[in-house]
Amino acid sequence: MKVAPKQPSRNVEAIIRGIELAKKEGIELIVFPEMAVPGYLIGDLYDDESFIHDVESYTSDIVQATQGIAVAFGTLSTNQGKVNRDGRIRKYNSAVIAQDGELLRTVHKTLHPNYRYFDDSRYFHPSGELAREMGFELSNFLYPTKLNLEGKKVSVGFMLCEDMWQADYLDNPGKSLVKNGAEILVNLSCSPWGWRKNDKRHRVVKELLGDLGRPLIYVNNVGVQNNGKNIITFDGASTVYDSSGRVVLQATPWEEEVVVFDRALASLYGNNEELERPALDEHQELTEIYKSITLGLGEFFRGNNITRAVIGLSGGIDSAVVACLLEQALGAKNVYAINMPSKFNSQSTINAAEEVAKALGINYATLPITDSVELTAKELTYLKFERSEFQGELTSFMLENVQARDRGSRILAGLAAKLGGIFTNNGNKTEMSLGYSTLYGDVSGAIAPIGDLWKGQVYALARFLNNEVYRRDVIPGSIISGHPDFSIVPSAELSAEQNVDEGKGDPINYPYHDALLRELVEYRKNPETVLHSYIEGTLDETLRIPKGTVAGSFANAKEFVDDLEQKYHALQTSLFKRVQAPPVIVVSKSSFGYDFRESLGVADFTRKYIELKAEALK
């Protein structure tokens, strides 16, 4: 099911429609995902008691619709007269189980994720605490629900999402449910898409069921939810596992779908044939990233009732890829591209921009920023302050940023308003990490479609778009690294120092820096471990990059250390830009925003790092 966050009325309509459909099909039990009524990532709306009670009030509407069928759905429930540990009304992340118009059980989630963008402990009371309060051992408190299925009573153990990802917790809800008689397990989830997540899930379930010997039905939602800074996509892919953890049935990923399991439950015990799974290769990764971004983009526009997108099309790879993604999500007629050359832009990139626009059939315009930048430079240069001796100096670096802000805040923002649309931020994760971007310039935009992709991934997605989506070169080969026609290096083109016709580009060594920054951001490593690997001669391996990349990038240890320190510093100090950056569509294991939570300020180098540095520079 597709869940609309914060819209219980729409979700309950969909649930009841699903129940009616299931009844017609003669289905005995239909299961909806975790938090199917309110949505899951709704932030502190969980603190709004009126909203909470409104959500709860829908439970009886759904229960009334269960004449002749068993239904389980995720919603929140409260405990009147009791408080959460924040003093607010006590809330549970619950599964409600009903049959024949009767509410049979409300089961609460036991294991609460508090990593990435999950804040379960902020909102929900865990069932373990409730058990303790009532004087129960948790393992006796979690027991299955008896449903009338296939003409007999079947004990079904319901649990929620994290409850089956129990390896790092002290409690194992699935085990308790089986100990207390569950013949079959059902997991209601709201589990975001992530590369290889489903593969990991299959492994986790296999291990769990290997111990428990029961079949499991996993139900997940599709759609898009967010926390303000991160746009998070859900790929559904609800799955039936047999008692040895083999995949017996799976819903089409990314699709809203009623999947019917139409064999006897008994068939789930024993030797089932396992469904084939997609290969975990780069092609599959790009396919999923492409689906996640286009779904996220489409929903973002629909959710804001906006149809038109404005994009600054520079002729570089980033904006070319975003233009394609917009065209896929919104249709060519809704995409308005504009090229805004200054005196530093080469004819090659201007041509590339126009080629992309033509190939995609999107609206296209050109507007040079020369006059305006000149006016700003003049005004800022000659401005004098009363009572002040210090007047400052306008350097060429500052003029680079004037150009970027002129494009972002003056033209793109004004144009988006004029067209009744929004404009995109075309930055990639490498730039975002280093702050290689201008606040109110290219940091601006309503959404960052590729803000969670490293530069190398942007190139890979460009190749995927040409080869798999369009099956022609909508993005010119001249700007795709790795393409035989590649001739235009990546460049911001904001000064003569970044002249692409002279092969001058960004001061970033993408193959190495992508991997370094991924290590620091996504793997949460410290310069200490990077330097340690460097000294050991194993850094290429550690960073998963081709052998020789590090050696080919630095002439000596001093160059390496200087670069490492400069990049670590840039990663931290550029947070002030990310604080003001738009939401990012999440495709990595750790995206900027409330997924990777940062604080302003620079951390000490560790004492071990300082020792290693002395050793390296000896």
Added chain:
Amino acid sequence: MKVAPKQPSRNVEAIIRGIELAKKEGIELIVFPEMAVPGYLIGDLYDDESFIHDVESYTSDIVQATQGIAVAFGTLSTNQGKVNRDGRIRKYNSAVIAQDGELLRTVHKTLHPNYRYFDDSRYFHPSGELAREMGFELSNFLYPTKLNLEGKKVSVGFMLCEDMWQADYLDNPGKSLVKNGAEILVNLSCSPWGWRKNDKRHRVVKELLGDLGRPLIYVNNVGVQNNGKNIITFDGASTVYDSSGRVVLQATPWEEEVVVFDRALASLYGNNEELERPALDEHQELTEIYKSITLGLGEFFRGNNITRAVIGLSGGIDSAVVACLLEQALGAKNVYAINMPSKFNSQSTINAAEEVAKALGINYATLPITDSVELTAKELTYLKFERSEFQGELTSFMLENVQARDRGSRILAGLAAKLGGIFTNNGNKTEMSLGYSTLYGDVSGAIAPIGDLWKGQVYALARFLNNEVYRRDVIPGSIISGHPDFSIVPSAELSAEQNVDEGKGDPINYPYHDALLRELVEYRKNPETVLHSYIEGTLDETLRIPKGTVAGSFANAKEFVDDLEQKYHALQTSLFKRVQAPPVIVVSKSSFGYDFRESLGVADFTRKYIELKAEALK
């Protein structure tokens, strides 16, 4: 102690310096605050194992310095070979207790706050879970530490911050410690400033100690920490309570200070005279808000190694107040104010801006935006797209935003760069709530000093600055509501519709809307409860505003309901601006950022609201 987040080397130096000083003074036990070594609000740096081990490595340095003295300090500790519930290395928020060069105990925090900007469960393993894993009841697991004090063994019960705010939790660490023999309790805290927080603390401690009959020493840090979106100040105010919860000794709030309790511990049992406390009146509230903001501002600039501030000075109340706060935090010579009039700015506000600058002695300049806005309007109007029939239209509303962006992104950002400084965001919380501001215009800036103050509070702070801080009218009376000279209404002055000389201003009824929005944002109420109070005729009371305000604001129920719905909608849809807004200095019980966590999208009105509306409009 002032704690520098992410800088263990500096913090440990301060701790060891404190220990040496204490030894010289013949002190027997010195206590440092919670997380004194790494800082507390350091985000996902807690996931960086090298950093974590570096922090832990300092424990032995500190323990070595405890010859001849007992020391307790807050830091983090790990449990090698065990995992947190996120699969990462297991971490505890701990107090280390050492005496005479020996580490006596490491005590872990039991109660983990997960509200506001606190994410303890994201990072730390609770001691209750550890106890359970080891087969203990928590109440037997928490036991005091024996220290040699006053020539005998004294059992001291150490706990951390939330451990004493236990009312809403199932466990009571203080009670367990006393049950297990604690003669005196010590609480290491990292507890942010909040209006009336210390008063609440005194009440909480009084209730706790009333039950337990033991004295308590509360140690808190001073300084500023942040989570990227919120700048949070700490007011110290470490306190000694006697066994009935009376305040016997208190450190000067907001100051780093070694406070010496130099009476026998036995004196803490029995009847002590209670210290006088400041009155909880508006004057005290403004004093504390003023201290919190100037401290937060000062530390923000110092932390970023920036001395100069640029401010757009419009002649309105908001920027006038921010200019004063900057002058107080940085000194007049470091503040650069600029007035940027368009054809819509009245001479009265231009004069007011100049008056403020003169009164404060800050640098001042004027730069009209007429030429640039004209150029932008012309360019945007005549821009045509290839392949497009739809070209849009540039309305006067869009031109308002062009002006704001011209000021924010073109002039202020360029000027800040030229001067090597940063510019402030002068928005108040009322504007932020409604999105009555322009993205990349007045939403921009590096920090929002008054972003957590409602408009009415901004006026109150203006009066406080004139009357208490400057003791003269640095802010002209003509722009201070409530002042006898008040004549200039609050206005954005972006169009002829906002002409202050004709008495036309913002489309906001501040006395009512401040209170309405506070109800929705800070008290987490829903339009449903607001409408309910309106129907009952008790809304003035509910919103804590003068009787008659609501009746005087709306001619009939329809006007009221339309306004309520429009404001609730604006509050939600304007999140896209707040996502890109700078960090706010926190002074309320719920500030925008990661304190009040929001998600994009509009919530359903509750079904009860829809009923009430039908009733109201009948």
